[in-house]
Amino acid sequence: xxxxxxxxxxxxxxxxxxxxxxCNYSYSGSPExxxxxQYSRQRLQLLLRHISRExxxxxxxxxxxxETSFHLKKPFAQEEDSAMYYCALKEPGTYKYIFGTGxxxxxxx
Amino acid sequence: GAVVSQHPxxxxxxxxTSVKIECRSLxxxxxxxxxxxxxxxxxxxxxxxxxxxxxxxxxxxVEKDKFLINHASLTLSTLTVTSAHPEDxxxxxxxxxxxxxxxxxxxxxxxxxxxx
Numbered sequence: 001x002x003x004x005x006x007x008x009x010x011x012x013x014x015x016x017x018x019x020x021x022x023c024n025y026s027y028s029g030s031p032e033x034x035x036x037x038q039y040s041r042q043r044l045q046l047l048l049r050h051i052s053r054e055x056x057x058x059x060x061x062x063x064x065x066x067e068t069s070f071h072l073k074k075p076f077a078q079e080e081d082s083a084m085y086y087c088a089l090k091e092p093g094t095y096k097y098i099f100g101t102g103x104x105x106x107x108x109x
Numbered sequence: 110g111a112v113v114s115q116h117p118x119x120x121x122x123x124x125x126t127s128v129k130i131e132c133r134s135l136x137x138x139x140x141x142x143x144x145x146x147x148x149x150x151x152x153x154x155x156x157x158x159x160x161x162x163x164x165x166x167x168x169x170x171v172e173k174d175k176f177l178i179n180h181a182s183l184t185l186s187t188l189t190v191t192s193a194h195p196e197d198x199x200x201x202x203x204x205x206x207x208x209x210x211x212x213x214x215x216x217x218x219x220x221x222x223x224x225x
Contacts, residue, residue: 009150043113044153044202044216086152095141095206097214101152 002027004089006100013077014108021072021103023061023087031089033070035061036099038084047072047085057081077107111137113205115217122193123225130188130220132203138183139205144176147200147219159186193224 003026013019025031035047048056050063050070061072070087087100112135122128132142140161145153157178158166165178175197177189186205190197203217 043218044204046213095143095158096155097143098155099153 002031002089002091002098004087004098004100006085006087006103008103009101010104010106012106012108015079016076019074019077019081019105019107021085021087021105023070023072023100025068025070025087025089027068027089027091030065030092032092033061033063034088034090034097035059035070035072036086036088038086040083044086077105079107079109081105082107111135111205111207111213111215113203113215113217115203115220117220118218119221119223121223121225124194125192128190128193128222130190130201130203130222132186132188132205132217134184134205134207134215137205137207139186139207140183141206141208142180142186143204143206143214144178144186144188145202145204147202149200153202156188161186190222193222195224198222198224 005024007022033050036044037047038044048054059074061070063070084102084104086102089098114133116131142159144156146156147153155168156171159178159180161180161183167173180186200219200221202219204214207213
């Protein structure tokens with residue numbers, strides 16, 4: 001069955017430090033992968049998707065099919081990056097999204 | 110970006126009553142909407158996929174008679190928690206799928222349901 005694993009519930013880093021939020025998935029084919037972010041008192045919103053190969057707010061994520069991972073990275077964390085981050089998988093050809101359990105990122109001053 | 114409006118944001122009700130939550134896509138048509146349940150400090154648990162003009166598809170373990178979903182128009186899906194009990198207390202979130210080349214999922218702001 002499809003599954004998304006985010007091993008860290010909480011990740012605390014100091015401002016300016018690099019950050020990596022881990023995401024591993026289990027899926028036999030080629031899934032579509034996303035990162036969603038939820039800032040304090042705001043709704044969940046799309047941060048980035050792997051097919052776009054984009055960098056949003058300094059964040060990037062590379063799909064590693066060999067390791068079945070889609071880790072989210074940023075070289076220099078900012079305080080405003082503090083939020084809840086969810087990794088999500090979508091099976092191509094379907095509308096079903098599966099979310100990981102989320103990682104709370106705290107960027108300390 | 111597109112907006113999904115979810116209402117009410119918070120509701121408190123007595124055990125045994127029914128509660129309706131609305132999810133509207135304000136500036137796009139959504140043939141597909143989703144309903145999630147989120148427990149404190151846990152992930153979103155997909156409850157059902159709401160399809161405009163047809164029956165919702167429920168995830169395993171979700172009682173369809175308990176959680177009634179109606180998607181009568183391209184911009185509105187409703188979730189009715191029937192005969193609510195304290196264990197139904199939770200945070201419910203909807204999302205709407207914007208079709209297209211860059212298919213995108215937009216989320217409502219959630220509804221905190223407290224059943225006394």
